[in-house]
Amino acid sequence: MRLQKRERQEKLAALLEGNPLMTDGDLAEHFSVSVQTVRLDRMELGIPELRERLKDMASRSLDDVKALPIDEVIGDILDIELDKRAVSVFDVTEDHVFQRNGIARGHHLFAQANSLAVAVIDDELALTAKSELEFRKPVHAGDRVVAKAEVLPAGGKPHRSIVRVVSTVGEEPVFTGIFEMYRTHERGKEGQQ
Amino acid sequence: MRLQKRERQEKLAALLEGNPLMTDGDLAEHFSVSVQTVRLDRMELGIPELRERLKDMASRSLDDVKALPIDEVIGDILDIELDKRAVSVFDVTEDHVFQRNGIARGHHLFAQANSLAVAVIDDELALTAKSELEFRKPVHAGDRVVAKAEVLPAGGKPHRSIVRVVSTVGEEPVFTGIFEMYRTHERGKEGQQ
DNA sequence: ACCGGATTAGCACTTGGTACTAACATCAGT
DNA sequence: ACTGATGTTAGTACCAAGTGCTAATCCGGT
Incomplete structure (x- = not known):
């Protein structure tokens, strides 16, 4: 079932792109698959864990506050x-x-x-x-x-x-x-x- | 030393305002005080834990992307x-x-x-x-x-x-x-x- | 029937906390 | 000097959401 895996991973990446606030558990439930499988998928896709994603977004949004006012x-x-x-x-x-x-x-x-x-x-x-x-x-x-x-x-x-x-x-x-x-x-x- | 406490709490709030990515440990070190004290301070100030702060910022920055163009x-x-x-x-x-x-x-x-x-x-x-x-x-x-x-x-x-x-x-x-x-x-x- | 990739399970460990209890420390008032 | 309130520190059990690792199981193709 090679296709299923590939497809799942693509959808997973897309899903997290749109909404990065999902835990592995949420994702596992969404794809009717075990948490471990989700972890393996993230590994293969190089997607960091939830907390890292949050940290990234947070620090990026801090920068944004400074970046926005450059529309002088x-x-x-x-x-x-x-x-x-x-x-x-x-x-x-x-x-x-x-x-x-x-x-x-x-x-x-x-x-x-x-x-x-x-x-x-x-x-x-x-x-x-x-x-x-x-x-x-x-x-x-x-x-x-x-x-x-x-x-x-x-x-x-x-x-x-x-x-x-x-x-x-x-x-x-x-x-x-x-x-x-x-x-x-x-x-x-x-x-x- | 009531003043010290008050002052510390004010600075703590200000610090987190400017840079919400600090753990209780970081803050404890910064004020040369125990982690527990920092926790008590946060309690009293009603400041949520690091992860909650990150989650807030992240979801806010998500909303922003959607909210900006809705300035009809x-x-x-x-x-x-x-x-x-x-x-x-x-x-x-x-x-x-x-x-x-x-x-x-x-x-x-x-x-x-x-x-x-x-x-x-x-x-x-x-x-x-x-x-x-x-x-x-x-x-x-x-x-x-x-x-x-x-x-x-x-x-x-x-x-x-x-x-x-x-x-x-x-x-x-x-x-x-x-x-x-x-x-x-x-x-x-x-x-x- | 057997092999290999895909999936699942289990366990120990990590961070950064909460919730709660208990022990001190310090100072004020009487 | 004793008592009490306030503030600080310590310690324990617990949690979520992970990592890292090993082992078991499933499932399809040849």
Whole structure:
């Protein structure tokens, strides 16, 4: 019954992949097989015991807490010239769309554009003060959204800059936003690097 | 030496908060105290044993994988009356702020408000078409943001609704947004419940 | 009928605990 | 100085979920 063994081991590995919190006893019951057989299977598959699996997950999830906040910018910045212009790209996945209709939730498009607007400002503190948005076309999972930002003359207001962002999928504009940004330092201090 | 005990227990709790992977033995060594004392301390503090802590972390990190994409709505909706008004609350954590200055990134405030605007519309398909935002005050980690949405007369435009959202921390308004929403069905079909 | 891989059983041992009991230690109050 | 409360340590029995090892048994193919 060579096939049975192989099949069982494959299913066992898959099972533990999805739900690592099962004891050998649980697994034995699930496959109607003895605990020892489950142990042998784990040996052969190189799967560690429950406690080791838990420890792994726990320490990995500790790292995750530190790893998560590295989304300072939503989307990958491809090109940037401070206080002038910037380009970023953002790939829309299933995670970003309404399950209802498959259309990307607005806040993701906003997040990409807003992040870019913040990034393009050459100042250690840049905050969004106001903005006007237009969602022109629905965006779907699989779409690659390219956002282009350009910094416009602030119109004389101190500590302010205007950033205009246009996001496109292919050639089609899907989103536009005007961001009025607050900054601590006046524009033009190129000496800061 | 009542103080010593209290102090030790505080440090012990803090220690496990930061690094839950320590055995009673590790802790005993760290505090130069017997294992039994550590156990008593854990009892008094209601801290479960190592394995339970690992199991908790592991299952939590499993949930996280499933829980993250289920952010159909950012923030918890406290109250909602379709096509009229809705309230949601969103707790800002370290994960939502710029590490630079501790100020919440704009897209989180937008996401809460926009989610609420979508939720309050009584239609199977509601999309944001345009919006105007104002970020009035910086929001910090630990702040609890309460967003209130009200649906305004659409001004005669077909398939449109206007939603006004005001977000506050305490009594202070921190964010306001006007959302022009697109909907498939005209307003007024109350029969749907 | 016999061989070999697969399976099962049994036992001793390990970790990191719980639950409980008992012995000290230390200090305060009278 | 004696008593009591509080805190600390020690020791025992027990548990879950394993490892590691040996031995027995099953079952199919030739």
